[in-house]
Amino acid sequence: SNSTYQANLLLLSSTLPNKAVSNTTSLFATATTGDALDIVYALALCRGDTTDASDCESCVAAAFPDAQQICPYNKDATLYYDACMLRFSNHNFLLANSTEDQKSWITLRNNLNFTIGGDSAKHLLLMRLNSTAQAAANSSRRFITSRLGVDLVPTTVYCLMQCTPDLTPDDCAAC
Ligand SMILES: *[C@@H]1O[C@H](CO)[C@@H](O)[C@H](O)[C@H]1NC(C)=O
Ligand SMILES: *[C@@H]1O[C@H](CO)[C@@H](O)[C@H](O)[C@H]1NC(C)=O
Numbered sequence: 001s002n003s004t005y006q007a008n009l010l011l012l013s014s015t016l017p018n019k020a021v022s023n024t025t026s027l028f029a030t031a032t033t034g035d036a037l038d039i040v041y042a043l044a045l046c047r048g049d050t051t052d053a054s055d056c057e058s059c060v061a062a063a064f065p066d067a068q069q070i071c072p073y074n075k076d077a078t079l080y081y082d083a084c085m086l087r088f089s090n091h092n093f094l095l096a097n098s099t100e101d102q103k104s105w106i107t108l109r110n111n112l113n114f115t116i117g118g119d120s121a122k123h124l125l126l127m128r129l130n131s132t133a134q135a136a137a138n139s140s141r142r143f144i145t146s147r148l149g150v151d152l153v154p155t156t157v158y159c160l161m162q163c164t165p166d167l168t169p170d171d172c173a174a175c
C-alpha cells in the first residue's frame with residue numbers, strides 16, 4: 001500500500017488499457033514502468049475476435065483493481081477473463097526467452113470423462129484439436145474459434161485457442 005510499486009501499477013492502469021485497444025491488429029500491449037527495485041512489467045491481451053474496443057479497454061482497466069483485491073500485496077498477478085487477460089510482475093516475463101511463463105498456467109475442467117464413440121472418436125477429436133491449434137498458431141492474432149464435430153459422436157465440441165501474438169507460430173503451437 002502506498003509503495004512506489006503500487007504507484008507504478010496505478011500509472012500502468014491508466015495507460016495499458018488504451019494501449020491494448022490502440023493496437024488494432026492484435027488488441028495486445030506490453031509495457032514497463034518504473035526503475036530498479038520498483039519496476040513493473042505488464043501485458044494485456046483481449047480476446048482475438050473482440051469487435052467492441054470499449055469492452056476490451058474496460059476489461060483490462062477493471063483487472064488492475066481486481067488484481068489488487070484478489071491478490072493483495074502480490075507483486076506478480078495474472079487474471080483471466082472471458083474478454084481479456086492481464087499479467088503484471090516485478091520479474092521480466094516479457095523477455096522472449098523468459099522461462100517465467102512456464103510457471104504460470106491454470107486448468108479449469110469439467111470432471112466428466114469422454115465416453116461416447118470409443119477410442120477412435122477420441123483419437124479423431126484429438127487430431128482435429130491438434131490441427132485447430134496449428135491454425136491458431138499460424139494466424140496473425142494467434143487466435144481461433146472452432147466447432148469440432150466427428151461423425152462418431154453426436155455432440156459438438158466448441159473450441160477457442162489463443163496465444164499472445166508476440167509468440168512465434170512454433171512456440172504457440174507447442175503451447
Ligand atoms: C496510504 O496513504 C493514505 C492517504 O495518504 C493514508 O490514509 C493511508 O494510511 C496510507 N496507508 C499506509 C499503509 O501507509
Ligand atoms: C502490438 O501487437 C504486436 C503483435 O501483434 C506486438 O508485437 C507489439 O509489440 C504490440 N504493440 C505494443 C505497443 O505493445
Ligand SMILES: *[C@@H]1O[C@H](CO)[C@@H](O)[C@H](O)[C@H]1NC(C)=O
Nearest residue numbers: 109110111112113114115116
Ligand atoms: C473418469 O475416469 C477416471 C479414470 O478411468 C476415473 O478414475 C474417474 O472416476 C472417472 N470420472 C467420472 C466422473 O466418471
Ligand SMILES: *[C@@H]1O[C@H](CO)[C@@H](O)[C@H](O)[C@H]1NC(C)=O
Nearest residue numbers: 126127128129130131134173
Ligand atoms: C499434434 O501435432 C504435432 C505436430 O504438428 C505432433 O507433434 C503431435 O504429435 C500431434 N499430437 C497429436 C495428439 O496428434
